[in-house]
Amino acid sequence: MSKTPARIRLADAAFALFDERGYEQTTVDDIAERAGVGRTTFFRHYRSKEEVIFPDHDRLLAAIKDRLVTSSHSTALVAVSDAVRLVLLHYIEEGDLARRRYALTSKVAALRDREIASVARYQRLFREFIADLMGDPTATASLRAELMAANVVAAHNHVLRRWLRGESSDPVAEMDEAMREVLALFPAPSVHEASGDDGTTVIAFRTGQDLDTLLPSLRRFIEGTTGH
Numbered sequence: 001m002s003k004t005p006a007r008i009r010l011a012d013a014a015f016a017l018f019d020e021r022g023y024e025q026t027t028v029d030d031i032a033e034r035a036g037v038g039r040t041t042f043f044r045h046y047r048s049k050e051e052v053i054f055p056d057h058d059r060l061l062a063a064i065k066d067r068l069v070t071s072s073h074s075t076a077l078v079a080v081s082d083a084v085r086l087v088l089l090h091y092i093e094e095g096d097l098a099r100r101r102y103a104l105t106s107k108v109a110a111l112r113d114r115e116i117a118s119v120a121r122y123q124r125l126f127r128e129f130i131a132d133l134m135g136d137p138t139a140t141a142s143l144r145a146e147l148m149a150a151n152v153v154a155a156h157n158h159v160l161r162r163w164l165r166g167e168s169s170d171p172v173a174e175m176d177e178a179m180r181e182v183l184a185l186f187p188a189p190s191v192h193e194a195s196g197d198d199g200t201t202v203i204a205f206r207t208g209q210d211l212d213t214l215l216p217s218l219r220r221f222i223e224g225t226t227g228h
Helices: 006-021 028-035 039-045 049-053 057-069 073-094 096-107 109-134 139-164 171-183 191-195 211-226
Strands: none
Touching: 006 028, 006 039, 006 049, 006 096, 028 039, 028 049, 049 096, 049 109, 057 073, 057 109, 073 096, 073 109, 073 139, 073 171, 096 109, 096 139, 109 139, 139 171
């Protein structure tokens, strides 16, 4: 008896049948029979033949949320980039299965609609996180959070599709570069927010005076601001 988990056997059987007969012409019974299991086993793993096609979005969304909530204000943007990379790596690990899914969803309108709905869930999660990060309830800030979340998801999808089409030999490096472009749109945390009330802020500027002339003025300024 095959030691391959039933869930994987069912997925392999489903995609093979979709290739042979077409998505619409393939039934749950067909998939179960090809995988060598019964209907009960099929429904233990999947709720429908449509669900066989897509990755476990609930698990991926939970993993993204876990990564985001463990960040601090000063590391939030790094967490966004890490979360996006996490999703990309999941598809890369799927390998040929991800490419077969891409080919299938490109041909079946109902599956494209399902994919679009899934993307919206990721975008909503990033939007909520970014809005909390900004801490600004105004309509303008809400729009900015929406636009930033859309850019995060668009960057991921752009790189993922290039890899799915065989156009990228190093999708992780491409994703990191794409996220650097996207994160440049984010407002940087202020010094106070990033480091708290304590610490020293140094402001650099250029002047025509030499250092010996400038130092006494700087010293008086520092003493005045610290109360010494």
